[in-house]
Amino acid sequence: xxxxxxxxxxxxxxxxxxxxxxxxxxxxxxxxxxxxxxxxxxxxxxxxxxxxxxxxxxxxxxxxxxxxxxxxxxxxxxxxxxxxxxxxxxxxxxxxx
Ligand SMILES: [Zn+2]
Numbered sequence: 862x863x864x865x866x867x868x869x870x871x872x873x874x875x876x877x878x879x880x881x882x883x884x885x886x887x888x889x890x891x892x893x894x895x896x897x898x899x900x901x902x903x904x905x906x907x908x909x910x911x912x913x914x915x916x917x918x919x920x921x922x923x924x925x926x927x928x929x930x931x932x933x934x935x936x937x938x939x940x941x942x943x944x945x946x947x948x949x950x951x952x953x954x955x956x957x958x
Pocket of ligand 1: 868869870871872873929932933934935
């Protein structure tokens, strides 16, 4: 069961995960094959994320997601754009407000 919380910047639903380092990472709730973060639900219902590597590739119970920071329209203006995210999108959204 995914517990989604609206992003406080853009109000889109996001899924909070815990990284291997024990930090909180918000990802987009829908899996995206272009994402770079492997997300799975552990036995306690907590969502875990990690970066797949050549040694530890994606496993059958993990799905690729994009970190929300890569798609949040209010963040993409401040950060270098990751591959696959167009700045055009963020611009259009901003103009509409
Ligand atoms: Zn956001």
